[in-house]
Amino acid sequence: xxxxxxxxxxxxxxxxxxxxxxxxxxxxAMLRLDTAARRGLDxxxxxxxxIRASQLNHCAFCLDMHSKDALAAGESVERIIQLGAWEESxxxxxxxxxxxxxxxxxxxxxxxxxxxxxxxDHAAKHFEEAELAQLIAAITVINAWNRFGxxxxxxxxxxxxxxxx
Amino acid sequence: xxxxxxLDREVGRALSALSAAAKRGLGxxxxxxxxxIRASQLNHCAFCLDMHLGIAREHGVSEKQLDxxxxxxxxxxxxxxxxxAxxxxxxxxxxxxxxxxxxDVWATAAEQFDDGQLAHLIGxxxxxxxxxxVMVGRRIPPGGYRP
Numbered sequence: 001x002x003x004x005x006x007x008x009x010x011x012x013x014x015x016x017x018x019x020x021x022x023x024x025x026x027x028x029a030m031l032r033l034d035t036a037a038r039r040g041l042d043x044x045x046x047x048x049x050x051i052r053a054s055q056l057n058h059c060a061f062c063l064d065m066h067s068k069d070a071l072a073a074g075e076s077v078e079r080i081i082q083l084g085a086w087e088e089s090x091x092x093x094x095x096x097x098x099x100x101x102x103x104x105x106x107x108x109x110x111x112x113x114x115x116x117x118x119x120x121d122h123a124a125k126h127f128e129e130a131e132l133a134q135l136i137a138a139i140t141v142i143n144a145w146n147r148f149g150x151x152x153x154x155x156x157x158x159x160x161x162x163x164x165x
Numbered sequence: 166x167x168x169x170x171x172l173d174r175e176v177g178r179a180l181s182a183l184s185a186a187a188k189r190g191l192g193x194x195x196x197x198x199x200x201x202i203r204a205s206q207l208n209h210c211a212f213c214l215d216m217h218l219g220i221a222r223e224h225g226v227s228e229k230q231l232d233x234x235x236x237x238x239x240x241x242x243x244x245x246x247x248x249x250a251x252x253x254x255x256x257x258x259x260x261x262x263x264x265x266x267x268x269d270v271w272a273t274a275a276e277q278f279d280d281g282q283l284a285h286l287i288g289x290x291x292x293x294x295x296x297x298x299v300m301v302g303r304r305i306p307p308g309g310y311r312p
Contacts, residue, residue, distance in 0.1 A: 016271060017280060017283060017284060017287075019283075019284040019287060019288070020284075021284075022280045022281045022283070022284035022285075023186070023187070023190055023281070023284035023285050023288050025186035025189070025190065026183060026186045026187050026190065026284065026285060026288035028186075029179060029182040029183035029185075029186050030183060030291075032175075032179040032182060033176065033179035033180060033182075033183055033295075035179075036173060036175040036176045036178075036179045037173075037176050037179075039173070039175075040173075056261075056262050057261040057262060058261060058262075058264060058265060059261075103302075106302075107298050107301075107302045108262065109262050110207075110208040110209065110210075110297060110298065110301055111207050111208060111209075111259070111260050111262070113209060114209060114301060115301060115302050115304070120168060120302075120304075124168075124169075129169050129171050130171055130173070132169055132171075133169050133171040133172055133173060133176075133303070134173060134176070136298070136299060136302040136303060137172070137173060137176045137299065139298065139302070140294075140295050140298040140299055140302075141295075143294060143295070143298060144183075144291045144292075144294065144295055146261060147258050147259075147261060147287070147290065147291045147294060148287065148288075148291060150258075150261055150265060150266055151254075151257070151258045151266045151271075151287050151290075152287070153266075
């Protein structure tokens with residue numbers, strides 16, 4: 001018989017800075033930008049994009065928030081888990097979703113060099129022009145939230161689905 | 166296939182509002198340009214570099230600083246402690262994919278900037294990262310900016 005022991009988790013860290021309180025106009029502009037960038041995009045696709053970018057940028061707070069929102073919106077656990085290896089699990093996603101994820105990776109990792117033509121062209125096959133521009137904007141916006149979340153060490157785990165919607 | 170020039174008008178306005186709020190809160194236009202140019206170098210944004218090198222000169226940023234910005238860590242005597250702290254934070258917040266914002270980078274910035282300035286400095290780095298993504302993603306060529 002095995003005895004189950006409860007081993008405590010590491011203690012929770014404190015955030016570095018409550019940036020929104022110190023820069024309320026910046027926060028207001030971020031909310032406005034977020035609202036503007038999600039218009040015309042499928043909300044399910046949007047959550048996949050947000051989770052994927054947050055994985056690349058290692059934003060714990062954003063992963064907590066967007067995986068909870070995705071689940072609440074009816075997304076499957078499998079599709080959320082597989083995002084970390086989506087190129088190897090394309091069969092979990094539609095061609096259109098895969099094209100969006102590919103563009104998400106490219107637009108998120110700019111420091112390794114540009115957005116390849118084949119990635120852009122592939123996305124352009126699945127998204128009409130205005131929708132594609134919104135997709136780029138949405139990828140940009142989650143990158144923005146990721147930067148606030150990571151630099152200020154916003155604490156993951158306390159978000160409740162729908163809290164910020 | 167050519168890339169799109171489309172950018173939703175409200176997205177554009179919100180991006181501008183964010184940049185303006187961050188810059189205003191930081192209250193140091195010359196430093197803001199150094200930050201914005203350094204992030205644009207890391208993200209390889211030709212449009213943003215062209216635009217902000219022009220603005221930096223209008224704000225009186227020296228040619229020496231602009232020339233050596235890409236190697237600011239090695240450029241002894243060219244950037245003061247405050248500028249160096251801001252540039253280190255800019256790099257850390259821009260290159261998130263290689264891992265977090267180190268404690269020592271944060272601590273050095275927090276010595277030079279109060280909480281309000283720090284929040285706006287991060288906001289500014291976020292704002293230029295936004296423009297970098299929107300411009301590089303759509304491959305907008307340099308030279309289009311008119312003051």
